Amino acid sequence: MKPSALSPEELSRYSRHLVLPHVGMAGQQRLKQSSVLVVGAGGLGSPAALYLAAAGVGRVGIVDDDVVDATNLQRQVLHGTAAVGTAKTESAAARLRDLNPHVEVVPIEDRLTSANALDVLSGWDLVVDGSDNFPTRYLVNDACVLSGIPYVYGAIFRFDGQVSVFAAAGGPCYRCLFRDPPPPGLVPSCDQAGVLGALPGVIGSLQALEAIKLLLGAGDTLVGRLVLFDALTAEFRELSLQRDPTCPVCGDHPSVTGLIDYDHFCGTSAPTVTDDLEVSVEALAAALRAGETPQVVDVREPLEWQICRIEPSVLIPLGALEARASELDSRRPIVVVCHTGVRSLRAAVALRAAGFPQVRSLAGGVDAWATRIDPTMPRY
Structure with a gap:
């Protein structure tokens, strides 16, 4: 593929990248030719999308079906007070285009489901998972494995965060680490448990960093490594991961060869509501x-x-x-x-x-x- 020429405005904008040994002109052109889909425009997706756009990734997609709520603003820095009540994809697209008009922003105002995930992921080089629930995490993992697209995983809970890279060639997937979801109700949602506002900034920024490294082919990525961050002690720990040959999705003989009902799989399907319940x-x-x-x-x-x-x-x-x-x-x-x-x-x-x-x-x-x-x- 012929390298994408950088305009004089882009040369000035990305000047701090152009003098980096692992980036330079060739790396910046590679970023411009790349595309990343961010799943979720919330706490994790906000800093990830901001730094991907700022870095000059040529095409950044945002998939989310939610609207901005005042309770989001404590941590979801893509959005401002004036955006309350508007679609998160609309708010995110406006902010990213203002941040970097040289980037193509693709808002996808839809919920990622088993019915549309493979189509939504088609054509993207990389996925950043900023979802906040187990059904979507398993859906993103399985869709990426089936599509052959690596993705950067991130998760937060109260004062703790996790980051890794899954579904990369030869590396593990999310199901190699968590084959089965936790019992329903065991892990409270962000709404129930809360989250320190700055924590998703740390984890989402690390996700953007890993995505940029993957696109550049620079440094040692988190393929086969899970980083754990404790915000209360400011300590990072790392676990070594390996692809599980018996994994039902990415193993040698996978039993999951298509997308399934992930709400049912995770036990989060809404109970049947009778008239008197x-x-x-x-x-x-x-x-x-x-x-x-x-x-x-x-x-x-x-x-x-x-x-x-x-x-x-x-x-x-x-x-x-x-x-x-x-x-x-x-x-x-x-x-x-x-x-x-x-x-x-x-x-x-x-x-x-x-x-x-x-x-x-x-x-x-x-x-x-x-x-x-x-x-x-x-x-x-």
Whole structure:
């Protein structure tokens, strides 16, 4: 392929790259000819996309189906206050084009699924995985292995982060490290557990660094290595990884030869909601005003409880619910509450199975209560 000529403006913009021994003119032209797809325009995707565009990667794609929310701004530095309520891909594209007009930005406002992943990944040199959930991580891994595209993995949880390169030639994939997902509910989401705002900046920047090294063919990449970062101690550790010849995806005799239902695989499919399994915030508010006394059980974590709560309610975190179910009266109506109604729905299903026939989940959780019943309640 004929090298892409750099314009005078690009020569000035990338001057600090051009004097680097591992980059130079040839390397900068290689970056200009390259393409990277960033999955997720959130905490990890933000710094990764910014540094890829700033570095002069010729084509940067952003796939995300979410909109910017005020709670994102603590860590998702691609977006600003004025972008709240707009599509993340729209906000990201505007920021990246402003940062570097020489880069082609490709916004893909869609959710990555088993039905579209192979098509979405087609034509990209490299993928950066900035997803925040296990179904998407397994989907990205399998799609990249099947497509023959290496990808840079990153994950964050509270104060800890991980980075590696998977699906590269001869190297391991995500399933070589984590063959099976954790049990549903064992690892809280970012919404539930929180994350230190600067942490995704560290991990996402490392992802961009690894992507640039891969595109340049420079240095020692994280193929076969998993970097662990502890933000509280500022310590890095490294684990050596090897491709597993028995891996169901990248092994010698793979059993996974196509994309599957990853929500089902990870056990995150939403429970079947029957008409009597949920109660609206309006119905609960009316019952409390009428003097009815359902048992309101909040299954969030204690730190969430401190932010806001519905009175009267009792705090029993979801992880302790099975052990503390004896504290509840199976003869009385029970309303289970969480942040948005996801955890409470799982709790209601579990309590029904445990012999509590009058339990229901509060649809929309305390967030719906704050928007539709009590606007003075803090939201998070």
